[in-house]
Amino acid sequence: MSGNAKSPAAVRTVAGKTRIQKENETRILRAALDVFSESGFHGATLDRIASEASMSKPNLLYYFKSKEEIHVALLTDLLDVWLAPLRAIRPDGNPVDEIGSYIRRKLDSSRSFPRESRLFANEILAGAPHIGDFLQTELKQLVEEKAAILQRWIDEGRMAPCDPRHLLFAIWSTTQHYADFSVQVRHVLGLGAGDKSYYDEAARMLDTLFLGQLISRPGSD
C-alpha cells in the first residue's frame, strides 16, 4: 500500500502527477516565461498568463497557489540550466579551449534562451528576492571552485594574471548583454525585431577580447 504504483484509485505517476497535471503545468510555465520575461514580475498579470496558456485564471490557480509560486518555479527550473556551462569547465583542460567553450556556450544560451536570460536579469535587478540564497551558497561555491582552476592556470603561467572571479563576471555580462539588452543592440545596429544576425560578429569579438589576447599561449598548450 505504500510504494508508488497506485495509492488511492487514480492514474498518478511517480511524483504524484496526473497526465493532465503535467501538461497544464507545462503550458502554464511556458506562458508565464513569456509574460514574466517580457514585463517583469510586477508588470505581469495572472490574467495575461492564463490567457496565453488558454486557461481560466481560477484553473491556473488550481495548479499554482499564487503568482509568486509560478515565478519561483520558473527561476528554480532555470538555475540548473543556467549553471550548466560553468559546471562544464574542466580542470584538466587547457585555458583557451575551456574558456573558449564556456564563452561559446554562454553566448549560445543568450541566443537560444533570451527569455530565460531576461527572467534572470529581472530577478537580479530587483535585488534577487527569490534566489538570494542560491547566489550566496550554490553559485558562490561553484564560482570559487572554478576560480581556483583559473587561478591555477594563472599561477602556471598559462593565462595572463587577473582576478578569476571578475573574469567570470566579464564573461557573464558580455554574453548575457546580447539577450538582456537585445533591443538596444538591434536599435544601435539598425536591425529588425527578430534579427539575430549579430551573434556571429559578437562571437568573433568575444573571442578576440577574451582569447586572442587575455590568455598567453606558450605554444605547448
Next chain:
Amino acid sequence: MSGNAKSPAAVRTVAGKTRIQKENETRILRAALDVFSESGFHGATLDRIASEASMSKPNLLYYFKSKEEIHVALLTDLLDVWLAPLRAIRPDGNPVDEIGSYIRRKLDSSRSFPRESRLFANEILAGAPHIGDFLQTELKQLVEEKAAILQRWIDEGRMAPCDPRHLLFAIWSTTQHYADFSVQVRHVLGLGAGDKSYYDEAARMLDTLFLGQLISRPGSD
C-alpha cells in the same frame, strides 16, 4: 511685457518655475529615482514615491500629470549624463588613453550612479518603450561616429582588429554589470550590502581585458 522678468504678478524664474516648484520637482525626481530603480516601473507606486518625497499623492500629481511623466522625466534627464563618457572619446587621442579613460568613466558611473544605471537597465529590459527613438537615432549616430574613430585606429594598426560597435557593447556590459547586477556580485564575493570595495579589482580586471591585450602598442603611441 514679453521678456522673462515677470509676466503676471508672481516670482517666476526663466523657465517659468517658482522656487517651490523647482524644489518639489527635485524632491519628487529624487524619490522617484529611488523607487523606480529599486522596483522597476510597474513595481513602483505613486504612494511610495510620494511618501519618500514627504508629500501627499495628489500634491505629487500637481507637479507631474502621471506616473509615466515622472518616469520619462527621469529617463530624459539621464540620457545626457549617460552618454557623456562616450562623447568624450577624442579622435586625435591614442587608443590606450581614450579607451582606458572611457572604461574608467563608465565604471565610475556605475559606482557613483547605480540607481541611474538600474533605471536604464529596467527600461531596456522592458523593451525600451520610452527611449526606443533615442536609441535608434541619437545613440545610433553617436555610436557610428565613435566606431568610425575606433575603426580608423584599427586600420592604422594601432588596435587589434575587431568590430568596434561590439567592442563598445562589451565595455557597456562589463562596466554596467557592476551596478545592475551588484547584488549578484556581492553575494558571489561574499560582501555586505553597501560594500563597493570590489570596484578596484574590477578596474584592474577591465584594464587587463581591454587594454593590456586588445590594443597592440607599437611603443611609439
Next chain:
DNA sequence: TATCATTTTTACCGTTTGGTCAAATATCTT
C-alpha cells in the same frame, strides 16, 4: 491688510489585480 495665484490636503472614484468559493463538468476506475 486685501488680493490674487499658488500650493496642499481631504475625500473620493473607477479600474485592475491577485485570489477565493462553490458549483458544474470531465475523467478515471471498478
Next chain:
DNA sequence: AAGATATTTGACCAAACGGTAAAAATGATA
C-alpha cells in the same frame, strides 16, 4: 453504468492602484 476523483468555470471579493475634484491653506504682491 456508478461512484469517486480530478478538473474547469463563472461569479465574486477585498485591497491596491492611478488619478480627480474641490475646498482649504499658504505665499507673494501691492
